[in-house]
Amino acid sequence: MTALTEAPASARLGFGARFTRHMVLSRWTPESGWSPLELAPHAALELSPAAMALHYGQAVFEGLKAYPRRDGSLALFRPDVNAERFNRSAERLAMPHLPVERFTEACEVVVRADAGEVPQGPGQSLYLRPFMIAVEPSLGVRPSREYLFAVIASPVDYFFADGYQAIDVWCAPDHIRAAPGGTGAAKCAGNYAGSLAAKAEALARGCHEVLWLDAREHRWVEELGAMNFFCVTRDKAGGPVLATPRLSGTILAGNTRGSLIELASALGIPTVQRPISLEELTAGDGRVTEAFACGTAASVVPIGAVTTSSGRSVIADGRPGEVTTRLRDELAAIQYGDRDDRFGWMHTVSVP
Template identity: 50%
Template sequence: MTPRIEFGLKPSAQPLPDAEREAVLANPGFGRHFTDHMVTIRWTEGRGWHDAQLEPYASFQMDPANMTLHYAQTIFEGLKAYRQADGSVAMFRPEANAARFQRSARRLAMPELPVETFVEACELLIRQDAAWVPGSGEESLYLRPFMFAAEVGLGVRPANEYLFVVIASPAGPYFPRGVKPVSVWLSEEYVRAAPGGMGEAKTGGNYAGSLVAQAEAAQQGCDQVVWLDATERRWVEEMGGMNLYFVRGSGADARIVTPALTGTLLPGITRDSLLGIAADLGYGTEEGRISTDDWRQGNEDGTITEVFACGTAAVITPVGTVKSARGNWTVGDGEPGPITLQLREALLALQTGHAPDPHGWLHRVV
């Protein structure tokens, strides 16, 4: 059994004044402002995890030969804490993020942080900076745990030192003017991941590799890129950094379908949660393969009535139009579908404590 890691507490002597913090919370945006503190834990070969502490948010001093800058051993997570209906604060499924963080670390030959330590680090930061948690609607405190190689030196091998960090940022509603459908570009030239690669890992390199395709989507007048499989370029995988869902049929007989996890897709926490929520609402669910031809034909003949993407930041994003080198088409009437909106409302109600939590996904903090 791994011994519990003790955290030192070094709170800031100069937190942001209340008035300035409230001004930030009035319009936080996403990822633009950060709380007063962060949590750090070091790992050294032969010593393991050590020097865990909560400390003031500050910049790092980095040597030019830091191994992360050269060999990209870096992973991250994203999760949210919500102000509940009773005024308390709860994280959404932090244990699931912690387990995925371990899997990412394993794939990149990095040390695995114990799940309980990951969760405790997030708890400490939330308790210290609880005043930064917004108090209404789908606003939240977004937590970004990450880890990178801290060894200085050149040589292609796993590093012998790492730094784990948690920072937090208040986040406003993703769609402040109402839920808007996005347009997507099917990328047939670029791929996000290949079998045996790092598709399942939440690592920075996956996102760096996506930027050129995202730029191509923008040139085509689209909001997002949709990734296809690396082998045949016909099986739908993800949208940008989000998982995709398809609604077959309508009403009570509708079936909610998402691409199966093949090793090249990121196993999203929101994706997994929606499988449970859809079943709770009485819908059939399925994990399978969906080709671009299936998608287009389904929209044309009405068998696929809605399409949406899901992820931590936006929760659920409807897809309205699709563009590709072979033609364009519309999903339904191009507007958010009723089941898409129902699932989004149900998930947010659970996350914010306005609906029961039958799965035990909320982790109360303060």
């Protein structure tokens, strides 16, 4: 299989900077439940300044993509997994459950309406952002009694402007992303707001993203930016072993993470879910041969170096590793239709 190539500069869309013409809306109240899905023009939302999401942060969201397939079709990648996580996030924030079928249908409606706006270049796709916010106008500190669910869409290519290259990451010593008992396993807006100061610090230090450590010991790697973390080590025979932190309530269960674990197993690459220390990652003793992050927005992103207050540690030779690149290319081949979908991951959207 030929590795994906980077789109020419003239064809780049960026990430999340452009939006398609339509969105889907649905509203919830205790008396009526969810209203029928409404396809509407992409436009500003009318909210009361007392809408509870603006004051108490009841806001959850998801991210998934519709891929242009080589046979001319369009397909969503595992929307049921995103729908299930959406409901776990909603439950954590005392928000109503949205039927999985309704979630998937809403995504289909947007893709079908804006099929002509799905980009077709290498690495390009249509990014979907389903979200739910509390819209009841009230300053009472309690769960809202009115919610808005919506899906908007954005034609995108690479998450990072440099395309597929290894990134540098900053390990902030005095910031944490999530603590036990908190909302780390939920995809809620507040988690991202709380990460922005550390992200700004990373950029100021010449790094691309933040490597998050655990809240108790500031020792164990948890996530990379808003992505899940993996590294590659070697077994006694010298073969690659994929390692990732186990889900423990402070780490988001990523759709791409779960898919890569399945894919690695099918490719004969063993995977272990275990604690990974910052010391192990930065030791420079050859135990860690590759490291990468993964998520819907960025797919698979190699990590070339980790910077801490003690200095910069290069992972192996600082370039994308063999296992990292193979997993990325194999996953993309399934998503874009260059490989048979043996896992049943792709959900075709019928377009007239």
